[in-house]
Amino acid sequence: MSGGLLDARDEGERAALIEEGRLLFCRPCDFYFAAQKLEQLPPSELPEVAFCGRSNVGKSSLVNALTGQTALARVSSTPGRTKQLNFFNLGGRLALVDMPGYGYAQAAKSVKEDWQGLMFDFLRGRPNLRRVVLLMDARIETKASDLAAMKLLSDAAVIFQIVLTKADDVKPGPLARRQEEVQGLIRKNTAAHPLLITTSSRSGDGMAELRAELAALAEPAAPPAG
Template sequence: MKIKKAELKAVAVKPAQYPEDTMPEVAFAGRSNVGKSSLINLLLNRKKLARVSGNPGKTRTINFYEINDVFRIVDLPGYGYAKVSKSVTESWGQMIETYLAGRQNLRKVIQLVDIRHAPTAQDIQMYEWLRHYELDGVVAATKADKISRNEMQKNISVIRKTLALSDDDLVIPVSALKRTGTEQLLEVLELLVDGAPGNEAE
């Protein structure tokens, strides 16, 4: 897939603020500071479209990015940051679940986990949500440049076991620093939104 155009279409905290459900969407979910904004910027070949913050937990909205005028990438609020109040954490959870449950044009959610560590209880809860809504199947294991190749296979096995992934579920090691995994993720996006005009492969 060649991404020729990417722009922020909407910033939402409730369904009334979502853009019209006229094109397919693929969402990205993950813990705060897992590298979600950096990965989205890398995929879209834009440096600052998705805001990268030094303060984890800053993304408190659902951000819709329109790609090639034919599909959207959706950046869900980061979860799991300890320094925010319980009420704020609960509001983020409700915001995410409302989107997952009611968005008819949502094709898939790509869940991000840190490849260096076993998935947390909140990562497990998120994947169970995705499985419940039949949006599971793709996990991006970020910060792959931080570990050795031998560690990578061992840690992917831990991720698969902890999230109870099936053999058909994908785990894609990614690194925003070294661009690892971006081509594979773009291929996944192309398959998910296949049929939308303008999404020709290179």
């Protein structure tokens, strides 16, 4: 039981969770570590949520939109540019981990194998990793690399939650079909969180819901002084 939106019993509880997410993501979010190898990883102190997806899925834009910052995660015109795990401290309550993008067609085979090895070791070996947010493009069909990522996550026994990106570029009919397709994938994967969230970094759609979900995984807020 996550304590997130899926568990909300009524609209009042849902509104409270949305507000909790808003308050968490209003806090400072700062880069504090980068690692290219497993032995370089920082101590696992805060609860961690990792973001992964295809190289052009809009991961950096989503992280920036979530935190209300324009350049926290670098947005590159060259897919596959990020080759390391980047760690961000969100208000001393949650660590956000920006994982390297996968599925870049021009990446060498050795690079792809290195990605799989590092990612699997990270996913399997982080005791504080609460969830992986697996981003998928709302505009296009599921790719073989997305299915491979789901298998990697399942094999590592890590809970992952699928989030659709770039939904503002899709008309309602095709978007509904895409959502149903992904719901089918969720039902087939026991490691998949049942709640699908559809987002747009440009319009802000879905951001409140995603913040609420992630806030449920964070360290509890300190009680007011006095």
